[in-house]
Amino acid sequence: MEQIFIQIAAYRDAELLKTIENCISNASDPERLNFGIVNQYSLEDDFCFDVNRYENDSRFKILNIQFNQSLGACWARSETNKMYNHQDYVLQIDSHSRFVKDWDSKLISCWKNMEDDWAIFTSYPPPYHPLEVNEGKQEKVYIIHTYDIKNHMTKQRPMVMDNWRNRGKPYRARHVAAGFIFGKGKIIQDVPYDPELYFSGEETSLAIRYYTHGYNLYHPNEIFVWHYYTRKESPKHWRDNIARELMAKSRNRLMSLVGLNKEGQKNIGKFGLGSRRSLQDFIKYSGIDFERNFLHKDTLEAKEPPVSQDEESWSKTKKTIFKKIKWDISKVDDLEDVSFWAFFIKDANGNTFLRKDILKDKYPEVINKATNELILEISYYEPFQEPKSFVIWPFSKSKRWLKKSPHFIVEGDCIETIEKFSESEMGKSKKILIVGSGKSGLDVKKYESYFDEIVVVNNAWALTDKWKYWVHPNDYKGLKPDFIKSNQIEINANSYGKSLKKYGGIHECGFSIMLNASYWVLDNLKPNEIYYLGADMNYIPDEEGNTHFYGVGFDIKNKGISDPDLMVKMRSKGDPNYLINIYKRFESVANHNRCQTYNLSRDERTRLPYERKQLD
Numbered sequence: 001m002e003q004i005f006i007q008i009a010a011y012r013d014a015e016l017l018k019t020i021e022n023c024i025s026n027a028s029d030p031e032r033l034n035f036g037i038v039n040q041y042s043l044e045d046d047f048c049f050d051v052n053r054y055e056n057d058s059r060f061k062i063l064n065i066q067f068n069q070s071l072g073a074c075w076a077r078s079e080t081n082k083m084y085n086h087q088d089y090v091l092q093i094d095s096h097s098r099f100v101k102d103w104d105s106k107l108i109s110c111w112k113n114m115e116d117d118w119a120i121f122t123s124y125p126p127p128y129h130p131l132e133v134n135e136g137k138q139e140k141v142y143i144i145h146t147y148d149i150k151n152h153m154t155k156q157r158p159m160v161m162d163n164w165r166n167r168g169k170p171y172r173a174r175h176v177a178a179g180f181i182f183g184k185g186k187i188i189q190d191v192p193y194d195p196e197l198y199f200s201g202e203e204t205s206l207a208i209r210y211y212t213h214g215y216n217l218y219h220p221n222e223i224f225v226w227h228y229y230t231r232k233e234s235p236k237h238w239r240d241n242i243a244r245e246l247m248a249k250s251r252n253r254l255m256s257l258v259g260l261n262k263e264g265q266k267n268i269g270k271f272g273l274g275s276r277r278s279l280q281d282f283i284k285y286s287g288i289d290f291e292r293n294f295l296h297k298d299t300l301e302a303k304e305p306p307v308s309q310d311e312e313s314w315s316k317t318k319k320t321i322f323k324k325i326k327w328d329i330s331k332v333d334d335l336e337d338v339s340f341w342a343f344f345i346k347d348a349n350g351n352t353f354l355r356k357d358i359l360k361d362k363y364p365e366v367i368n369k370a371t372n373e374l375i376l377e378i379s380y381y382e383p384f385q386e387p388k389s390f391v392i393w394p395f396s397k398s399k400r401w402l403k404k405s406p407h408f409i410v411e412g413d414c415i416e417t418i419e420k421f422s423e424s425e426m427g428k429s430k431k432i433l434i435v436g437s438g439k440s441g442l443d444v445k446k447y448e449s450y451f452d453e454i455v456v457v458n459n460a461w462a463l464t465d466k467w468k469y470w471v472h473p474n475d476y477k478g479l480k481p482d483f484i485k486s487n488q489i490e491i492n493a494n495s496y497g498k499s500l501k502k503y504g505g506i507h508e509c510g511f512s513i514m515l516n517a518s519y520w521v522l523d524n525l526k527p528n529e530i531y532y533l534g535a536d537m538n539y540i541p542d543e544e545g546n547t548h549f550y551g552v553g554f555d556i557k558n559k560g561i562s563d564p565d566l567m568v569k570m571r572s573k574g575d576p577n578y579l580i581n582i583y584k585r586f587e588s589v590a591n592h593n594r595c596q597t598y599n600l601s602r603d604e605r606t607r608l609p610y611e612r613k614q615l616d
Helices: 016-025 050-054 073-081 103-113 186-190 202-212 244-257 279-286 311-315 439-450 458-463 493-502 513-525 554-559 563-571 578-592
Strands: 004-011 033-041 060-066 089-094 097-099 119-122 142-150 153-160 180-184 216-219 225-227 318-326 338-346 352-359 373-381 389-396 405-409 431-435 453-457 469-471 489-491 529-533 596-599
Touching (some): 004 073, 016 033, 016 050, 016 089, 016 097, 033 050, 033 073, 050 060, 089 103, 103 119, 103 180, 142 216, 153 202, 180 186, 202 216, 202 244, 202 279, 244 563, 338 373, 352 373, 405 578, 431 439, 431 513, 439 458, 439 529, 453 458, 453 513, 469 513, 513 529, 513 578, 563 578, 578 596
Parallel strands (some): 004 033, 004 089, 033 060, 119 216, 431 453, 453 469, 469 489, 529 596
Antiparallel strands (some): 097 225, 119 180, 142 153, 318 373, 338 352, 338 389, 389 405
């Protein structure tokens, strides 16, 4: 009898036991089923060890591990891989799934009808909801639609398969959904799960690795499994744990796989590309160009791969223009031994798609700051790469790369930095105060009446009862108010994440919660002036050992490093000016939106690089 190995990585999931029971009860032959389960549990959950009722069942291998010892979904799935014992087939599902009657025999039969030993089935299963009538199971078949690419990372969504009831055969796929993967058991040995991936990038990595190892991806044209989506009330690993470093490491891992991190490629080992097909083969098949951040027209329109290979389809949208760009000379570093300025042209998503090096011997008037404008030839793929901004990054022989200087496109032919505007030019000025937990935040009561609205970050809500908005991350573990007034609004990552996306994404905007709050304020409150208190990033302890107004900072106490300094450690790549530059980037974005930024702090050791201003 052909055996199926079912691998499940469960994270504090009340649906796990029901998923197992439903899987077994709906199988035509339950004895062919073998389970490998990683149960990431918390003693706070009354269902945490329900799965152990199967611990003496020879069909089950179970690893129980506390949730705070887990390194995320991919790590857990790599642990389930270790439980594989040469079964004929492997099925990967999430721990919140339901099954059709006789799913096992139907799935094997459908797979065999492909007459392709290298076939892998994958898709977004249709949804169910455990609290709805008949669990709300939808009768639809979905494909995976890759609809966007940003910072070399694709985005996917479910799309109903055209005419799936009458199609008669599966649909070729270009991407993978980790909640449903089925194929020969040897795929675990050929393409083992990479434990150093986290969440984002998991499915892209699998799709590329499966394809380059010779496997063929398909979306089945019938329903075998349902999936419980969203689960807002359920715990998530990235909420329960500090996951930023894992996320950054995972992104670097994916960039190594697609050839954008040459150093990282050396360390991928067995988790790299296969030898049966190349990365370029995958690009030609899928229509996903990671290096150029470009999706083929067929991919955007969700056409079945492979994409059209005629030259016109790939190159007809390429456009070359000559653009006069302007910049603020004062924002560009000045040294005698600068050999060139690198101009990085970016699209609306903040992706760099073109670099132009302006050499000193060819453009001495630019390097010597005798002019603040230049005509550049810019080639790009329209409309995906229409130029929206640029960064000037000088290179010095003695100090190497200097400070980055970001600038933005305005209407017309010029890209330029918008200068600060006077209040008379703007009409009535809307003033916002953002308060952090630094010790200068204690001065907030002096200025309460001056501002239109006060925004507090993390613990700073305790400094004033006049705040209107309280901004904190989803995993915030600090002080919390006993109650929130009806005129006060709580803002978390679900809200400020949208603003970060608008202004270039979290990797461009910065991970610090103060920066997250700043972009949210700019996007939603439309201020003309933003003032800061308690945002000094000065963590030198006072005589009592306190680094913040409430004592020792939460991150310093628990992680040994402050939030901004952790961001520098993760993202700076050794750039000593990274922290200043990331805040200066926000200032430039704010200026472009006719908003000025001021540092209201009296702290002489403040690291916030905005113009100092006093209101009394």
